[in-house]
Amino acid sequence: MLRILARLIGVLAALCAAGAFALGLGDINVKSKLNQRFYATIPVLGAAPTQLDGLTVRLGSIEQFNRAGIERADYLTTLKFEVEAVPGGGRVVITSDALAHEPFLNFIVEASSPDGKLLREYTVLLDPAALPAVAGPAPAPVAAPAAAAAPAAA
Secondary structure, three states: HHHHHOOOHHHHHHOOOOOOOOOEEEOEEEOOOOOOOOOEEEEEOOHHHHHHOOOEEEEEEEHHHHOOOOOOOHHHHHOEEEEEEEOOOEEEEEEEEOOOOOEEEEEEEEEOOOOOEEEEEEEEEOOOOOOOOOOOOHHHHHHOOOOOOOOOOO
16 A cells, blocks of 8 residues: 555656656747848746746756757857747747847747746748839830741732
């Protein structure tokens, strides 16, 4: 009987520990283009409103980048992270006042709460902004060569 009770307590402890840091970070949604100020959002998964209050999100440390084998570009230090409550959960808003001149960003996000810490790597490809339409004269139409006249029937 004592063994069964010990196993039951062990299983319950494991289940409680697994649910301790139930927060997650979803896929990044980038809304900016190349040569614009960076703007993106990341949904916070499994967050109760009370958990959002204690959640802080920031760029990973230099040591974390080194351990992951990722170069920490200078531009990444301009990123600002803010946690917002939205209907159905929360999200992280990432902004920068500096223009993003590199088309490829690879970075680590660190989310910390009283329940624990989560690291997630994101890779972003910034598309070029649409080129403005150039006003100017329309190209002249090219006349098609005239078809050779068929020989007249005799």
